[in-house]
Amino acid sequence: MKEKVIIVGGGISGLTAGIYAQRSGFDVLILEKCATPGGVSTCWKRKGYMFEGGVHWLNGSGEDLDLHKVWKEVGALQDNNPVYFKDPVYVLKGGKGEISIHRDAARTLEELSAYSPGDKRVLRSIFRDLRMFRYFQSPVEGVTGIWDYIRMFPAICITPRLWMQSITHYLSRIKDPDVRTLLEAVVAPVNNALTFAYTLSSFFNGDSGYPSGGSLRMALNMADTFVKAGGEIRYNTAVEKVVDGGVIVGGDLLKADAVIVTVDARTAIDKLFEKPLEDGWARRMRKLLVTSQTVFVGIGVEADLNNYPKSMVLKVPFKDGGVDLPFFIVSNYARDHYSPEGCTTLSALFPGYTYGWWKAAKEDGSYEAKKEAVAQKVIGILEEQIPEIKGKVAVWDVATPLTYQRYCDTFDGSYMSDWLPRTFTTNAPNRYRKGLYFAGQRTAYSGGLPPAVISGRIAARLLCKDFGLKFKNQ
Numbered sequence: 368m369k370e371k372v373i374i375v376g377g378g379i380s381g382l383t384a385g386i387y388a389q390r391s392g393f394d395v396l397i398l399e400k401c402a403t404p405g406g407v408s409t410c411w412k413r414k415g416y417m418f419e420g421g422v423h424w425l426n427g428s429g430e431d432l433d434l435h436k437v438w439k440e441v442g443a444l445q446d447n448n449p450v451y452f453k454d455p456v457y458v459l460k461g462g463k464g465e466i467s468i469h470r471d472a473a474r475t476l477e478e479l480s481a482y483s484p485g486d487k488r489v490l491r492s493i494f495r496d497l498r499m500f501r502y503f504q505s506p507v508e509g510v511t512g513i514w515d516y517i518r519m520f521p522a523i524c525i526t527p528r529l530w531m532q533s534i535t536h537y538l539s540r541i542k543d544p545d546v547r548t549l550l551e552a553v554v555a556p557v558n559n560a561l562t563f564a565y566t567l568s569s570f571f572n573g574d575s576g577y578p579s580g581g582s583l584r585m586a587l588n589m590a591d592t593f594v595k596a597g598g599e600i601r602y603n604t605a606v607e608k609v610v611d612g613g614v615i616v617g618g619d620l621l622k623a624d625a626v627i628v629t630v631d632a633r634t635a636i637d638k639l640f641e642k643p644l645e646d647g648w649a650r651r652m653r654k655l656l657v658t659s660q661t662v663f664v665g666i667g668v669e670a671d672l673n674n675y676p677k678s679m680v681l682k683v684p685f686k687d688g689g690v691d692l693p694f695f696i697v698s699n700y701a702r703d704h705y706s707p708e709g710c711t712t713l714s715a716l717f718p719g720y721t722y723g724w725w726k727a728a729k730e731d732g733s734y735e736a737k738k739e740a741v742a743q744k745v746i747g748i749l750e751e752q753i754p755e756i757k758g759k760v761a762v763w764d765v766a767t768p769l770t771y772q773r774y775c776d777t778f779d780g781s782y783m784s785d786w787l788p789r790t791f792t793t794n795a796p797n798r799y800r801k802g803l804y805f806a807g808q809r810t811a812y813s814g815g816l817p818p819a820v821i822s823g824r825i826a827a828r829l830l831c832k833d834f835g836l837k838f839k840n841q
Contacts, residue, residue, distance in 0.1 A: 369393055369394040370624040370625065371394050371395075372393045372394065372624065372625045373395075373398060373621060373626050373627075374395060374396070374627045374629060375398055375614065375626065375630055375697075376397075376399060376400075377397045377398070377399030377401075377404045377405070377600055378405060378407060378629060378630075378821070379408050379589070379819040379820055380395055380709070380806040380807040380820065380822050380823035381627070381629035381807075382404060382593055383589070383600050383820045383822075383823025384629060384715055384806050384824070384826045384827045385823075386589065386593045386596060387600040387827035387828070387840065388627075390596055391533055391827065391839045392836045392839075393625075395599070396599050396600075396623075397593070397601070398604045398616065398674065400603070400606075401603070401774055401775075403583065403587075404586040404589065404602075405421065405587075406585060407771060408422060408816060409421050411583075411672060413665070413667065413764050415667070415707050416667030416707075416762055417583075418764060419582065421581070421582030421583075422578065422585065423698065424577060425450065425577065426569060426574060426575055426816060427574070427816075427820075428450045428452070428574050429572065429574040432504050433505070433506065433510045434505045434817060434820070436507070436510055436717060437507055437510065437820055438820065440841065441589050441820065442536055442591065442592030444585070444588075444735045445576060445588050447584065448578045448580045449578070451576055451577055451579065452573070453577060453677040453678065454470045455470075455678075456469065457471060457549060457552055457553070457676075458678070459552075459680045460676075460681055461681050461683050461694075461752065462544070464545070464690055466482050466545060466546065466549055467676075468567070470551060470570055471571070471574075472498070472571040475571075476491070477700070480516060482545070483541075483545075483546050485543070486540075490541070492540075493538075493541075494523060497564055497571065497586070497616070498568075499521040499522045499524070499525050499564075500521075500565060500568035502515075502519055505817040505825070506519075506707050508821075508828065509828065510705050522564075523605060527664040529561040530559050530560070530788065531788055532559065532788050533556065533558070533787070533788045534554060534559070534560050534562070535556040537560035538550050538551060548682055548694050549680055552696055553566050553567050555659065557664050558786050559786055560788075562813065569595050569670055579703065579704075583613070586599045606630075606639070609626050609628060610640075624834070625802045625803070625804070625830055625833075628803070628804070630775070630776055631781075632776045633652055633653075633656055634776045634777065634778045635805075636652065636795075637653075648793070648795065648796060652793040653684070655791075655793040656778070656793050656809075657785040657787055657790075658720070658784060659781050659782055659785050660781050661719070661766075662688045662719070662721055662767055663744045664716075664717070665712065665714045665715045665765075666712070666715075666745070666746060666760060666762070667710065667712055667760070667761045667762040667763070668710060668713065668761065669710050669759040670755045671713075672711040675753060676699065677698065677699050678696060678697070679696070680694055681697055681748065683695070685744070685745075687715065688717060688725075688737065688740075688741040689720075689723075689724030690717045690721055692719070695716065697714070697715055697749065700712040700714070700745050710761070711756075721767070722768040722779040722780050722781075725767040725768055725780075729769060734769075738767065739765075739803070741765055742763040742764075746763065767780065768780025782814075792812040794809045795807075798833075801833045805822075806819075806825070807819055807822060808822075
């Protein structure tokens with residue numbers, strides 16, 4: 368008989384682990400507390416408008432990348448969701464002029480240098496660092512070869528210097544505030560400069576496109592791939608505890624030979640086991656983890672905004688909802704058919720450590736009113752920046768860190784981890800012991816989709832090794 372494997376969570380890492388384990392000869396059951404797959408990486412609809420809550424760009428979009436092979440193996444990328452590469456990547460509005468980050472590094476450098484001639488020398492230095500990442504990619508165990516690592520060597524050489532400083536410090540040499548703001552928009556500035564270099568260079572290197580249909584289409588593709596391989600998914604099924612020999616659901620034991628925990632490991636170590644885990648890595652995670660939190664505002668407007676950039680950095684101060692930011696990013700989904708004909712879905716993200724602020728609002732009864740206040744402030748700013756939408760807002764929705772926590776049990780309602788300068792990782796182990804494994808973004812810094820899919824693959828490989836089965840990727 369096949370060994371029974373239960374996977375806790377039907378997000379990207381859970382689906383990945385399930386697909387590989389099922390193909391390799393296990394009998395796999397995925398238990399997902401929500402009604403749809405994807406976990407934090409998902410979309411939702413309001414009055415005919417779809418809001419993208421997960422993928423804003425996809426590492427592994429480039430067809431020659433190792434990570435792209437993995438996305439294809441798990442069925443995330445298919446004919447029904449081709450990847451497109453928006454260009455320009457970001458456009459700054461609200462400064463003394465309009466400037467852009469293009470997918471061509473030379474063109475971007477030329478435009479920024481022309482906009483701020485006094486920063487030309489500094490910009491050249493930054494772009495020299497970015498060129499070191501020309502061949503850098505997320506390594507995949509069993510896929511990435513020695514030649515790939517050799518080509519990544521220049522980036523590895525400058526990694527310590529970038530890791531030692533924050534993005535804010537790294538870009539502080541730039542005197543022009545507009546140029547500095549545009550570059551700071553690439554990654555939350557509290558992170559180390561390594562994350563900035565990796566992310567921005569990925570755009571220049573032909574990676575980080577957007578899959579049509581977004582994160583939900585990717586998750587549905589993966590769920591379909593898993594079911595066609597013979598696996599089973601039970602939605603609306605929350606796991607109460609992981610115990611020896613299986614999991615507890617609805618007070619009953621579901622037996623399993625192995626369990627793969629893919630929900631937020633920071634939450635799991637305190638709540639998912641009979642006793643909180645007290646291993647060294649768990650204690651370090653409690654002490655050192657810095658979470659990435661955001662307030663998401665989605666807006667549906669009865670106007671076609673195809674003539675506007677797909678991603679706009681609005682240099683407009685925003686202070687509300689627990690955040691205090693000098694700019695924010697607006698994504699324009701006019702071309703994505705996320706809305707009725709002739710209409711457009713917009714979304715804005717406001718990063719910051721706001722969980723406590725929103726939790727206090729929930730406790731004092733002002734939560735809904737404060738969500739509406741944030742939405743109306745965003746709408747007012749957008750009506751000034753995009754006059755075509757004035758009086759044409761059909762629907763809005765606000766997701767706070769409490770929303771992410773409610774749906775996905777993420778710690779402090781976070782969607783990733785911030786990777787601060789000079790800090791080391793506090794990751795969960797992929798293999799806790801034979802029969803118990805972890806996968807998901809908390810198994811590698813700083814989280815997001817690449818660690819999710821890679822860790823799911825690693826967990827399945829370790830599972831196969833422990834039970835003496837051959838790992839099958841197809």
